[in-house]
Amino acid sequence: MTSETPAALAKAAERPRPALSMSTGRAGDRIFAGLSRGSGLVILAIMAAIAVFLVWKAIPALQDDKANFLTSQEWNPDGAPAKFGIAQLVFGTLMTSVLALVMAVPVAVGIALFITYYAPRRLAGVMAYLVDLLAAVPSIVYGLWGLNFLVTKMTGVSGFLNSYFGWIPLFGGSETGGRTILTAAIVLAIMILPIISAITREVFVQVPHAHVEAALALGATRWEMIRMSVLPFGRSGMVSAAMLGLGRALGETIAVAMVLSTTAGIDWHILKDGGNTFAANIANTFAMSGPTGRSALIASGLVLFVITLLVNVGARAVVARRKEFS
Amino acid sequence: MTSLSTKSSSLSSVSAGRKAKDRAAKVFVYAAFALAIIPLVSVLWTVISNGAKRFDGVFLTHSMNGLASKDAGGGAYHAIIGTLEQVGLTALISVPLGVLTAIYLVEYARGGRLGRTISFFVDVMTGIPSIVSGLFVLAFWLLALGMDFSGFAGALSLTILMLPTVVRATEEMLKLVPGDLKEAAYALGVPRWRTIMFVVLPTALPGIVSGVMLAVARVMGETAPLLLTIFITKAINTDPFSGAQGSLPTFIWDQSTDPNANAVDRAWAGALVLILLIMLLNLAARLVAWLRRPSAR
Amino acid sequence: MAKRIEVSGLHAYYGGTHAIEDISMTIEPRSVTAFIGPSGCGKSTFLRTLNRMHEVIPGARVEGKVMLDDEDLYDSSVDPVAVRRVVGMVFQRPNPFPTMSIYDNVAAGLKLNGVRGKRRLDEIVEESLRGANLWNEVKDRLGKPGAGLSGGQQQRLCIARAIAVQPQVLLMDEPCSALDPISTLAIEDLIGKLKSQYTIVIVTHNMQQAARVSDRTAFFNIAGTGKPGKLIEIDDTSKIFTNPEQKGTEDYITGRFG
Numbered sequence: 001m002t003s004e005t006p007a008a009l010a011k012a013a014e015r016p017r018p019a020l021s022m023s024t025g026r027a028g029d030r031i032f033a034g035l036s037r038g039s040g041l042v043i044l045a046i047m048a049a050i051a052v053f054l055v056w057k058a059i060p061a062l063q064d065d066k067a068n069f070l071t072s073q074e075w076n077p078d079g080a081p082a083k084f085g086i087a088q089l090v091f092g093t094l095m096t097s098v099l100a101l102v103m104a105v106p107v108a109v110g111i112a113l114f115i116t117y118y119a120p121r122r123l124a125g126v127m128a129y130l131v132d133l134l135a136a137v138p139s140i141v142y143g144l145w146g147l148n149f150l151v152t153k154m155t156g157v158s159g160f161l162n163s164y165f166g167w168i169p170l171f172g173g174s175e176t177g178g179r180t181i182l183t184a185a186i187v188l189a190i191m192i193l194p195i196i197s198a199i200t201r202e203v204f205v206q207v208p209h210a211h212v213e214a215a216l217a218l219g220a221t222r223w224e225m226i227r228m229s230v231l232p233f234g235r236s237g238m239v240s241a242a243m244l245g246l247g248r249a250l251g252e253t254i255a256v257a258m259v260l261s262t263t264a265g266i267d268w269h270i271l272k273d274g275g276n277t278f279a280a281n282i283a284n285t286f287a288m289s290g291p292t293g294r295s296a297l298i299a300s301g302l303v304l305f306v307i308t309l310l311v312n313v314g315a316r317a318v319v320a321r322r323k324e325f326s
Numbered sequence: 327m328t329s330l331s332t333k334s335s336s337l338s339s340v341s342a343g344r345k346a347k348d349r350a351a352k353v354f355v356y357a358a359f360a361l362a363i364i365p366l367v368s369v370l371w372t373v374i375s376n377g378a379k380r381f382d383g384v385f386l387t388h389s390m391n392g393l394a395s396k397d398a399g400g401g402a403y404h405a406i407i408g409t410l411e412q413v414g415l416t417a418l419i420s421v422p423l424g425v426l427t428a429i430y431l432v433e434y435a436r437g438g439r440l441g442r443t444i445s446f447f448v449d450v451m452t453g454i455p456s457i458v459s460g461l462f463v464l465a466f467w468l469l470a471l472g473m474d475f476s477g478f479a480g481a482l483s484l485t486i487l488m489l490p491t492v493v494r495a496t497e498e499m500l501k502l503v504p505g506d507l508k509e510a511a512y513a514l515g516v517p518r519w520r521t522i523m524f525v526v527l528p529t530a531l532p533g534i535v536s537g538v539m540l541a542v543a544r545v546m547g548e549t550a551p552l553l554l555t556i557f558i559t560k561a562i563n564t565d566p567f568s569g570a571q572g573s574l575p576t577f578i579w580d581q582s583t584d585p586n587a588n589a590v591d592r593a594w595a596g597a598l599v600l601i602l603l604i605m606l607l608n609l610a611a612r613l614v615a616w617l618r619r620p621s622a623r
Numbered sequence: 624m625a626k627r628i629e630v631s632g633l634h635a636y637y638g639g640t641h642a643i644e645d646i647s648m649t650i651e652p653r654s655v656t657a658f659i660g661p662s663g664c665g666k667s668t669f670l671r672t673l674n675r676m677h678e679v680i681p682g683a684r685v686e687g688k689v690m691l692d693d694e695d696l697y698d699s700s701v702d703p704v705a706v707r708r709v710v711g712m713v714f715q716r717p718n719p720f721p722t723m724s725i726y727d728n729v730a731a732g733l734k735l736n737g738v739r740g741k742r743r744l745d746e747i748v749e750e751s752l753r754g755a756n757l758w759n760e761v762k763d764r765l766g767k768p769g770a771g772l773s774g775g776q777q778q779r780l781c782i783a784r785a786i787a788v789q790p791q792v793l794l795m796d797e798p799c800s801a802l803d804p805i806s807t808l809a810i811e812d813l814i815g816k817l818k819s820q821y822t823i824v825i826v827t828h829n830m831q832q833a834a835r836v837s838d839r840t841a842f843f844n845i846a847g848t849g850k851p852g853k854l855i856e857i858d859d860t861s862k863i864f865t866n867p868e869q870k871g872t873e874d875y876i877t878g879r880f881g
Contacts, residue, residue, distance in 0.1 A: 032519035033434055039426035040435070040444040043493075046486065047447045050454070050462045057465035110358025118355050121681045131362050136608050137369055138547020140575045141597045144582050145369045148376075148590065190365045197362070210718035214781070216679055218732040219708030219788065221344055223351035228731060232722035244453075251455020253550035254579065279457045283550055287558070294464065301461040305454065312453030316446075337694050337701045337709065341737060 054302040061295030069299070073265050075281065077296035078289060084296050086278070086303055091266045093277040093304070095181055096256060097249035099270070100188035105242050107189075108196035113226060115197075116204040128201065135194035143258030146187040151178035151259060158182065158271040173269030179261035181270040184277075187255050192245035199244065203237030204230055236318050243315035247308045253279035278304040370601075377598025380591045386599075389572070390560035395581065395589040402596045404562040405577035408477055409603075411566040412556070412573055413546050415481035416488055421538055423485075424492025425527075431493070432500040433522055451490040459486040460551030468555070475557040477566030480573065483551035488541050495537025499530035532618030539611035543604045549575035574600045625652035625822040626692045626791040628673065633687030634851075635668050635677055642668045644851035646687075648841060650792075655814060655823045657833035657860065660843035661875070665852025666826050669843070670794050673824065674710035675703040691791065708736065710792040711785035716801050717777035719769035719784070726765040728780055732788040747787055755783035756813050775806020782813065786821070793817065795825040799832065811836050830876055834864050842872045 064082045067074055072085020115128050155178035165171045207230050215225040231238075257280035261273045282297045289297060380401075388401035427444065435441020463483040467473050503526050511521040527534075557570040558580050574596055581593035628650040635643045643665035650656045658666040671677040672685050675696060689696040696706050719728045729748045730738075738744060748765070752758040757779040761772070769780050778798055785793060795814070799807040814836045817823060827833050833840050841857035856869045867873045 026517070028519045029517050032522070033430075036426040036430035036434060037440075039423045040430045040440070042423060043427055043444055043451065043489065044447055046489075047451065049466060050458070050486075053462060053465040053470060054458075057469050107358045107361050110355045111362055114355040114359045118352065119359075127359065130366065131359075133608075134362060134366050136543060136604055137366075138549070138575065138600060138604065140547060140549040140578050141369065141373060141601060143549075144578060144593055144597050145372055147582060148594075149368065149372050190362075193362055208718075210714060210716055211720060213676065213679065213714065214718040214720065214784075215731075217674065217676055217707055217712035217714070218735065218784065219340070219704055219706075220735055221340065221348040221704050223348040224344070224735055226351070228720060232720070247453045251453075251457065253455070253457040254575070258579075258582065279455060279550065282457050282461065283553055286554055294469070298461050298465050301458050305458045308453055308455055308458075309450060312450065316449055337691070337696065337698075337705045340702055340704050340708070344735070 050305070054298055054305065057295055058299035058302050059295075061292050061299050064292055065296070075264060075276075075285070075296075078293040082292050082296070086300055088264060088266050088276055089278045089281055089300060090303075092181065092260075092275045093250055093279075093307075095270065096184045096188055096275070096277060097246055099182065099185035100192060100249045101242060101246050103185065103189040104193050104196055104245060105238075108193050108241070108245070109200055109238060111193070111197040112200035112204050113230070115201055117222065117226060117230070128198075131194055131197055133194075134190065135198075139191065139252060139255045140258075142187055142191055143255040146183065146255055146259040147179075150187065151183055154178040154180065154183040154186070162271050170268060170270050173267075173272050175269075175273070176271045177261070177273035179259060179273045181260070181275040184256045184259045184275065185270070187259055188249045188252055191252060191255065192248045195248060196241045196245040199241035200234065200238050203234040203241075207233045236321065240315040240318040243311055243318065247311040247315065250308050250311065251279060251304060253283050256280045257283040373594065373597050373601055376591070376594035377596075380595035381598050385592070385595050389562045390577075391562065393560065395584040396586045398588045400592065402572075402574060402577050402592070402599060404560070404572035405574045405596065406599065407562060407564060408556065408566075408572040409546060409574045409600075411564070412477045412480045412484060412552070412571070413542055415478060415566060416484040416545055417538065417542055419481065419485045420488040420492050420541070424489050425496050425534065427489075427493045428496035428500055429522060429527075431497055433518075433526070448490045448493050451486065452494070454486060455550075456483075456487055456548050457550040457554075459483045460554035462486065463551065464554045474568065475555060475570045476568055477556055477563070477571035477573075480552045480556040480571070481566065483555050484545040484548060487548060487551070488545045491541040491544060492538060495541065496530070496534050499533035499537065500526060502533070503529045532614050536611040536615040539607050539614070543607035543611070546604055546607070547575060547600060549579055552576050553579065574603075625820060627652050628792065628822065628824075629688075629690040630673075631688045631690075633669070633672060633685065633689065635665070635672050635685050636683065637680065638682040640849075641851040643672075643843075644853050646854045648854060648857050650822060650824060651839065652822045653818060653820070654838040655818045655825060655836050656857075657837035657840045658824065658826045658843060659828075659830060659833050659840060659875075660852070660855075661845070662828075663848075663852070664843040664845045666841075666843045667796050668852070669854075670796055670824060670826050673792070673794055674712055675706045676712060678703065708732075708788060709790055710794060711788065711790035713778070713781050713785055713793065713795045713798045715797040717774060717781050719772075719777050719780050721768065721770045723769060724766045725761050725769045725772070725780060728769040729783050729787050732784060736788060751783040751787035752780075754786050754817070755779045756809060756816075757783055773806070775802050775809055778802060778806065778810060779813065782810075782817075786817070790821070792822040792824065795823065797826050797828060800828060807832070830864075834860060840864070842867070842869070842875060844871055844875070 061077055062069060065084060066081040067083040067085050069085050071087050072083065073088040075084045077084040111131055115124050119127050158176035158178065158180060161171045162176045211229040211233065212225060215228040220228055256277050260275050260280055262276040262280060262284055263274035267274055278300050282301060286297060384399060385401035387403050389404035390400045393400040431441055431445055460483045463479050467479050467482060473479060507525060507529065508521055511525045552573050553576060556573055556576065558576055559570040559572055563569055563571045578593045578596040581589045581596065631647045633646045646669060658670060660666050668677060673689060677683050677685055685697060720731060723731065726748055729751050730744050733744060733747055749758060752761060757776060760776060769777065772780060799810050811832065814823060814825065825836065837860045839857060840860045840863040842855045842863065843852050844855050845852045855871050856867060863872060864876055
């Protein structure tokens with residue numbers, strides 16, 4: 001070793017030494033920085049284009065519309081005269097999504113608590129992975145499962161709910177079926193479960209150990225510890241998780257389009273076949289639409305885009321506010 | 327101190343009410359987990375058991391060309407080809423764009439105004455409903471530019487869905503690269519772009535690859551945007567740049583809307599193929615992340 | 624209401640690691656017992672076995688007996704939740720509940736134990752805050768968040784929270800290590816005052832503090848890394864600091880350690 005050192009040093013000395021005037025890749029730096037900045041700008045351009053083209057291509061249909069776009073429950077854009085409105089789509093979309101949220105949030109929070117504070121440590125990772133797998137199943141498969149399996153089961157459930165809980169307005173009505181708003185909401189709830197529970201879980205994991213111990217040392221049971229330390233810390237995280245889940249549910253297309261037996265008109269009875277949503281309406285009627293029909297669908301998609309945008313930005317704002325506080 | 331009239335404290339138990347609440351919470355939490363697993367098992371089981379009926383050589387090597395949906399036989403070859411091409415094109419566009427954007431956000435923007443704007447819109451992009459991305463490509467590519475339905479149009483709409491995932495996954499990984507590693511390179515006089523290309527990116531590569539695979543698995547199952555952009559065909563079309571093309575999700579959709587048993591069986595088999603592809607990608611992504619996890623090196 | 628603690632043959636483990644080995648000692652009521660020793664010697668672990676907080680850590684377990692007067696804390700019929708109600712604890716870093724007001728922090732344990740009625744709660748909260756020498760500083764802002772107080776005040780708030788449920792024993796795990804000297808002095812004063820009513824056990828790194836506040840001192844040590852911690856000796860504080868029985872103790876307190 002030692003005997004080689006002088007030789008190696010001598011050899012190294014023969015190589016050219018760097019000088020300050022040497023090129024240090026300035027041109028490369030400029031090109032690379034430009035490329036990466038350009039990519040970022042492309043994203044901005046795409047977002048701008050989405051807004052511009054949706055508005056532009058929606059305008060012709062809106063001009064032709066002989067009905068009130070906001071309040072009409074009809075969807076007949078290719079008729080003469082063209083008549084269409086989004087009222088029933090707004091109703092169906094909100095109804096399915098909100099019902100889905102009401103079902104999914106408590107379960108998702110339960111799952112997050114299970115994985116962070118109840119499950120055996122060694123199994124927790126595997127269990128979290130299983131719940132995440134729910135998110136890997138594509139929506140078309142949920143649709144297929146919903147249509148061919150869940151719908152048949154739900155027919156009986158609807159009948160049961162209607163006969164015993166018919167006094168609840170939503171469960172009332174004279175007809176029941178399987179391809180209902182309730183079934184669609186259940187499928188949506190399953191689909192948004194993993195995202196809500198994953199975000200909630202992430203927040204629960206961050207609960208400082210000191211707060212958990214503070215509660216336990218006071219003689220709190222596990223549940224009391226969760227109520228004193230975990231839930232207050234995780235509140236804003238849960239809110240934003242629920243809102244992101246809502247955003248997902250509002251825009252979900254195929255599963256809802258397959259499960260619902262779409263009918264026109266607003267009906268509060270969620271055990272009855274029927275209902276429609278923005279996304280399902282687009283998927284179901286696109287293939288048969290003429291030029292005005294396509295333009296009308298674009299107009300409805302624009303409304304959906306704006307609604308989901310507001311929900312998502314709201315969710316991010318909640319997260320951002322939380323960051324400021326902690 | 328005035329004395330607190332506590333019952334002579336026995337260590338054996340807390341009050342029955344508190345215990346009951348604690349137990350109820352435990353039952354609820356376990357039930358919640360079970361409630362998530364039931365649909366997972368049910369979905370996988372129905373897909374496997376129903377899909378197995380037509381999961382055969384004919385299904386994997388034949389298209390639906392010339393067959394009516396009530397006919398037996400036929401397959402999803404045209405759809406598999408379409409899906410692979412569309413997803414491949416999507417990755418080809420989204421990966422460089424997404425990785426470069428992430429590099430800009432982490433290495434160049436450093437909380438500047440443009441960086442924050444881009445970051446905000448990446449978040450917004452994450453929330454775009456898939457059908458809206460399809461509508462956009464419809465409005466822009468098909469209606470405004472007058473192009474025809476094609477696999478490439480489908481890839482464009484999938485790109486909008488995949489881009490934000492790639493940006494975020496890459497960003498996470500780049501942030502994990504230790505700062506002293508970069509400083510070590512700078513100290514040697516290595517220019518920034520070379521540092522990023524040959525020090526930062528290779529370090530973050532396994533994480534990025536695994537993130538990209540998950541993103542591909544995600545868009546592979548998207549149906550809604552494809553309905554509006556590739557349309558539906560029963561024939562094999564290997565050219566993604568012209569004419570309607572098949573895809574697995576639209577194949578399932580098309581077959582399942584027909585209440586005929588032969589068609590429904592094909593839909594299930596298509597779902598099985600799709601799930602297998604997605605699970606394979608998921609597993610591969612996990613494997614990459616696991617093999618190259620920091621402790622394994 | 625203070626009780627005597629008698630520990631016999633106690634071992635504690637973290638998974639496969641043997642953390643403390645065969646500890647037996649008696650802790651007298653209405654006195655302050657200090658645990659001293661080098662880092663990693665198991666004194667904090669031992670403290671946490673006295674209110675069954677040790678087992679909160681996954682994989683942790685305990686063998687042996689801890690008698691509180693005539694009840695064994697580790698008897699199978701004993702609920703750890705009930706133990707922690709009787710044996711209060713104050714931690715190294717002040718940990719008031721961040722989302723609760725000062726008032727609610729003190730009342731937290733009371734509400735768990737079913738104390739109801741605003742007047743009754745008001746009374747105990749005031750009493751506990753006075754007991755923790757904090758009342759005069761916070762009486763005008765009881766509704767403000769506890770996290771807004773200074774570190775020393777937060778720690779006294781945690782002491783008020785612990786004594787509000789009137790425990791038999793108060794365990795303190797290096798309660799002053801995150802505080803400045805003035806706050807430390809305030810806590811030490813408080814400990815002197817509280818010992819007339821509680822059995823107090825305090826873990827400290829600061830030997831002057833042990834000498835100042837405690838009646839009895841226990842010295843813990845480890846033979847080397849990976850070996851379990853052991854109790855070397857326990858005696859009156861004056862004896863430990865002037866004339867210890869064991870050479871290891873003497874080396875440690877005179878700074879000839881290691």
